[in-house]
Amino acid sequence: MDLLAQQRFVWRRWGIRAAWLMIALAAALFCVWRFAGPAPLQTNLLALLPETEADPVAEKAVDTLAAALGERTVLVVTSRDAGHAKTAAADLAATLTASGAFRSVTAKLPPFDLSQIGGLYLPYRFNLLTPADRAVLTDGSVALHDALARRLYNPLRGGLATPLADDPFGWLEHWLAVLPLATSNLDVEDGLLVAHRGDATSVLVVATLPGSAYETQVEQAVLGAVSRGEAQLRTQFPDVSLARTGAVFYAQAARSAAERDVHLIAAVSVCGIALLMLWVFRSPRLLVLGFVSTALGIVCALAATLLVFGKLHLVTLVFGASLIGEAVDYSIQYFVVYLGASRAQRVRWNPWRGARAVRPALTVALTTSLLGYAILACVPFPALRQIACFAIVGICAAFASVLTLLPALLPHAPKRDSRRLFDAAARLLERWHRWLGGRRAWLVAALLCAVSVPGWLRLSGDDDIHLLVQRDATLAAQEQVIRAAIGVENTAQFFVVRGATPELVLQRAEALGAALDGLGGTQSVDGWQSVTSFVPSVQRQADDRALLAQHVFGDPAGLRATLVAAGFRDTVADAWLDAYRQSANAGPLTLDHWLAAPWSTPFRHLWLGATDTVPPGYAALVIPRRVNDTNRPLLERTAHTLPGVVLVDKAASVSKLFGAYRLDSMLWLAGALALVLMLSMFRYGLSGGVAVVLPVLLAMGVTLAVFGYARIPLNLFNCLALMLVLGVGSNYAVFLREGCLRDGADLGAVWTGVLLSAATTLLSFGMLGASSMPALHSFGVTLALGIAVSVLLAPIGMSTHSRSTA
Known part of the structure; x- marks a missing residue:
């Protein structure tokens, strides 16, 4: 090589x-900058779920409820000694308040004037009737003087009692009594919310977060404060137990589990791969260069994912480690070409020529891998799209660095001869190819298919949402304790009611409420929550006013006489009659009146308000207390029979979507397999293309058969993992086939690289099988089985005229 050529060679090396x-620094600095601010790591498990509802208003309702619940943290202090439970709850609230980790902590209820509730409804009392009062007035079963007597001599008065002068017949008091203000088993004792179950007393403490439950700082502060408070309770009140629930605890548990997975997978992968590469290559330098690539x-993939999505989900982080x-x-494929060079080739070694030699095999391998990940990117699951983006950028960057950077870092021929290892691998390959190659390949395929058929016939599916989101078992148990103690309402299934105007929404919600009230026995929902419980429709108010006008105020003189005869002073009777006449000018009670009342805050999520739809409209929620497998079909039919009403069950919707995409994914897999086959046939011809694809096809069939024999139901993630088996597993046959086509290639070195590549892939992707996340566990098990069988059958793809060359 002349001096000028040497200079160009050196400049090229240093330029690359x-x-x-610069690329590495830019990507690393961007990642550091993103992590230096608000943590971009996303722990919200609901962010994994796709938009399953065809109606965007229903999806908005899901987000609204999730946000309302995510801001709250509920703690329940329980003891058989009621005094201890109350004192411990008060002490815990004081500790949490002093910690500064919460925006507010409530154990002892602040004084509240119940007259504020009655004050809102008093001007509209002639428009408000309960169903019972409405029925009595309609059928005339109770005379007015009898109803008045019951009101006057009833010794039992509720907390929302109304003055006799303002409500002589008690219609407003009846209305206030049925307001769903208390939707749990809790009672107020000593200013605390208390529930009694058997001989145990539970006291509720509610805390509000200062920010998102999925922010790292909020999680750490809350967990630290609660841990300190729990430790103090154990010291001061050994008989007291504490149960807690809230999105912040689930988010922190998910983060901890993901971090454990990342550390385990990364540590095992790095250590295992390092030991394998050192054992095969006997070169720390090659080990370092392999990890540099x-x-x-990884760093380019991380930067690209943060740039595209803004957030990095836990699932993506765990998958990225694999x-x-x-x-x-x-x-590895470049290293085997580098080390497998013959003595003559080493004398005139050119690193760029070595890169060109391995480029066809790496290009075909990259193409098949990208095909598998591209299909993942098309699935409408946010987490899978992130994984696809991460993987596509990561393997493209690794591919580019191998073909450009490694030649620049390995300019000189290797000094060590790996002939002994490569010769042993060549002998092994020759024997194994003798068993699998040629016409025997079809016999092997027939035998594997025959053995697999019974397994295929045993295959079943499981599309449960918990395959994607599995909650911490300890926290789930504590949540059940809290639900049993205080009777928390159902929030997993609800109705969304839509209409062109607020009035139409309220009318449809009332119709739905009447239909739910008509369900009895095992079909009953045990009550429901709706904005119409607080604000009836204008039509309902007009009907109630008309009913009073017909049956009560139709004879003002007789009504006045009845009041006076019952003992009301003339001025009181006249004032009440005047209030009725003047109320006609006040108009009906509206949603704006109710929303403006401070005490409506806990129930405002029931009104979704205006919707961003075309045409525009309004929406509200109706939340049944009990939804189960028995009454869900009837509730769905009820929703279908009422205009503007839809039953939203996020878990069931996602599970249904899982099932649909599981079936679709098999069609995608068939299409991807056809594309890989056409690509292989274009490169290797008809018989060569079939031979290259046959190993991975058999590997997928054997993997499915194993699941069938093991009675493991298939889920969406098993099927999607088969895409990656196709993309990754087909590489091994490609590497061997390309070795056969490459002049002077040492097939022993190529086979060594294939086995090492498979081992490293099994170490990383196979470790996903140990992940605590069910979706990644399914990925890992499927990939491990498929890749293991793919590499064993890879020699089928070799040319029948292949031989080792030294």
Whole structure:
């Protein structure tokens, strides 16, 4: 090589090194900048779920309820000694308040003037009747003087009692009594919310978060404060137990589990891959360079994902840790070409020529891998799209670095000869190919299919949402304790009622409420919450006023005489009759009046308000207390029979979507397989293309059969993992086939690289099987089985005329 060529060679090397250094620094600095601000790590498990509702208003309702629940943290202090439970709850509230981790902490209820509630409804009392009072007035079963007598001599008065002068017949008091203000088993004792179950007393403490439950700082502050408060309770009140629930605890548990998974997968992958590469290559330098290429892929993938999505989900982070094994495959293939060079080739070694030699195999392998990940990107699951983006950028960066950076970092021929290892691998490959190659490949395929058929016939599906989101078992148990103690209402299933105007929404919600009230026995929902419980429709108010006008105020003189005869002073009777006449000018009670009242805050989520739809409209929620497998079909039919009403069950919707996409994914897999086959046939011809694809096809069939024999139901993530089996598993046959086509290639070195690549991939992707996240566990198990069988059958894809060359 002349001096000028040497100079160009050196400048090229340093130019490539500088370019990759700039890329790495830019990606790393961007990641550091993103993590230096508000943590971009997303722990909200609901963010994993797709928009399953065809109606965007229903999706908005899901988000509204999730936000309302996410801001609250509920703690329940329980003891058999009621005094201890109350004192411990008060002490816990004081500790949590002093910690500064919460925006507000409530144990002892602040004084509240119940007359504020009655004051809102008093001007509209002639428009408000309960169903019972409405029925009595309609059928005339109770005379007015009898109703008045019951009111006057009734010794039992509720907390929302009304003055006799303002409500002589008690219609407003009856209305206030049925307001769903208390929707739990709790009673107020000593200013505390208390529930008694058997000989145990539970006291409720409610805390409001200062920010999102999924922010790292909020999680850490809340967990620390609650842990300190719990420790103090154990010291001062050994007989007291504490149960807690809230999105912040689930988010923190998910974060901790993901961090454990990341550390475990990364540690095992890195250590295992390092030991394997050291054992095979006997070169710390090659080990370091292999991890340099992998690190470039990971940091570029991390930066690209943060740039595109703004957030990095826990699932993506765990999956990203497993990408180490696939990203290092490309550098392994370059290293075997580097070490497998013959003595003559070493004398005139050119690193760029070595890169060109391995480029066809890596290009085909990259294409098949990208195909699998591209299909993941098309699935409307936010987490899968993030994973696809992360993986596509990561393996593309690793691919580019192997073909450009590694030649620049390995300019000289290797000094060590790996002939002994490669010769042993060549002998192994020759024997194994003798068993699998040629016409025997079809016999092997027939035998594997025959063995697999019974397993295929045993296959079943499982599309439960918990395959994606599995809550911490300890927290779930504590939540059940709290639900049993205080009777928390159902929030998982609800109705969304829509209409062109607020009035139409209220009328439809009233119709739905009447239909729900008509359900009895096992079909009953045990009550419901709706904004119409607080604000009837204008039509309902007009009907109630008309009913009073017909049956009560139709004879003003007789009504006045009845009041006076019962003992009311003339001035009181006249004032009440005047109030009725003047109320006609006040108009009906409106949603704006109710929403403006401070005490309506806990119930405002029932009114969704204006919707961003075309045409515009309004929406409200109706939340039944009890929804189960028995009454859900009837509730769905009820929703279908009423205009503007839809039953929203996020868990059931996602599970249904899982099932639909599980079936669709098999069609996608068939399409992807056809594309890979056409690509292989274009590169290797008809018989060569079939031979290259046959190993991975058999591997997928064997994997499905294993699931069938093991009675493991298939889920969406098993099927999507088969896409990656196709993309990754087909690489091994490609590497061997390309070795057969490459002049002077040492097939022993190629087979060594294939086995090492498979081992590293199994170490990383296989470790996903140990993940605590069910979706990633399904990915890992499927990938491990498919890749293991793919590499064992890979020699089928070799040319029948292949041989080892030294």
